[in-house]
Amino acid sequence: MADTAAKGRVLQAGPLRPSLTEILRERYDALVLPDEERERDAFLRAHGGEVIVVVTSGKARVDAALLKALPELGAVVNFGVGYDAIDVDTAAELGIGVSNTPDVLTDCVADAAVGLLIDAMRRLSAADRYVRAGRWSAEGDYPLAHRVHGSRVGILGLGRIGRAIAKRLSAFDCHISYHNRHQVDGSPYRYVSSPADLAREVDVLVVAAAGGADTRNLVDTTVLDALGPDGFLVNIARGSVVDQQALIEALRSGRLAGAGLDVYTDEPDVPEALRALDNVVLLPHVGSATEYTRAAMQDLTLRNLDLFLSEGELVTPVIAGAPRG
Structure with missing residues (x-):
């Protein structure tokens, strides 16, 4: 004592x-x-x-x-x-x-990030809802989704958690690149000089950057538009790193294919506009919750x-x- x-x-x-x-x-x-x-x-x-x-x-x-x-x-x-x-x-x-x-908490957060990525790209939660609502028998087969294996993944923030996510996704033969405040010496992954440039080159952008004033709204409309209508966003970091309203607009308008989120701007309040979207997976900040x-x-x-x-x-x-x- x-x-x-x-x-x-x-x-x-x-x-x-x-x-x-x-x-x-x-x-x-x-x-x-x-x-x-x-x-x-x-x-x-x-x-x-x-x-x-x-x-x-x-x-x-x-x-x-x-x-x-x-x-x-x-x-x-x-x-x-x-x-x-x-x-x-x-x-x-x-x-x-x-x-x-x-x-x-590195390993469990990295596991959750990969789970969100798979769910968002393969639309597993949405497909689950489709079955539960009785729509499979009524409307036929579920629409095709995006593959995870071999996809291009950008990691925004290659710290402990970012590196653990990259290691896991390497097992899926994903092509990993990253943006960091500084280039990481000895990293096997390709460095890209800005978030927008990174988003432009990948299929899915995983946000693993630290929160705070320096990264507030780092993922903004410019980055989301660079990711594009076939791109996905996964945020396992802090809600403040992503411009939440810009994300909602991109998802709602089809300028972004989908997202997987564990964090939000004003937790535990998640906007109805975000909850109403079927192309986003929403978790209640449980990345380390084991x-x-x-x-x-x-x-x-x-x-x-x-x-x-x-x-x-x-x-x-x-x-x-x-x-x-």
């Missing part, structure tokens, strides 16, 4: 896995940040000076106002690989460390928390933070 009494308090910000919430309560006597603004303001006035570490996930904003309301804060421990909900620039300015949970992966993410979250409380350091830092005396 971590001794937090002499070091300050742990604060949970936003919803977490129930088992993690229970551990934070029982093992660390964690405070919980209220959701309602007035209650939150009163809570921060009463307890803000006690908090030295925040545990959160991508479901809650850890913005500049919250960071500045916690004067003794030394670290933000994030349950998840994506940390775009955390104001990392302000954290860096204040000397606050930030950690995430890389690697442990028992194995979530347990591994929880373990790494707690290892980051324990190391910070005992040594003032983080196991998997995004930002190392200032040394604590």
Whole structure:
């Protein structure tokens, strides 16, 4: 059991896995940040000076106002690989460390991306609906779909997850190319200099880029039009990376053949216009949602928390933070 009494308090910000919430309560006597603004303001006035570490996930904003309301804060421990909900620039300015949970979710997210790609291109979910609605016997055979084997796949963001997706698709004899902020040394895949150029050359574009201000609406109308009426989009990254309204318009007008989405602009709200389309596969942000992966993410979250409380350091830092005396 971590001794937090002499070091300050742990604060949970936003919803977490129930088992993690229970551990934070029982093992660390964690405070919980209220959701309602007035209650939150009163809570921060009463307890803000006690908090030295925040545990959160991508479901809650850890913005500049919250960071500045916690004067003794030394670290933000994030349950998840994506940390775009955390104001990392302000954290860096204040000397606050930030950690995430890389690697442990790579394989399951990559598996989900490939599943979405296959489903979108072969229209498996749509074909399932066709059978369930009794349309096979009434209307005849289901329309032909697109093949996955040997297709040209572009990966937008060749990080850990992007590379794992490419490795899996290589088994389908797919022709892999990618765009990244920087060309990846030693990569066996072909580098393309812009998202639009990449989209123009492939049958399916898989988005695996990090979220945040730098990638907001990176996949816009220009990229979607370059992908074209026979192209498919798969987004396993963050909803903010794709211009969602432009995507809806492209799917609705036939300027894009289909899409597979696990993430959205304003989760958990998915627009009716998107839900009404039959050429898109919609998942409720479950890329890493396996028992194995979530347990591994929880373990790494707690290892980051324990190391910070005992040594003032983080196991998997995004930002190392200032040394604590």
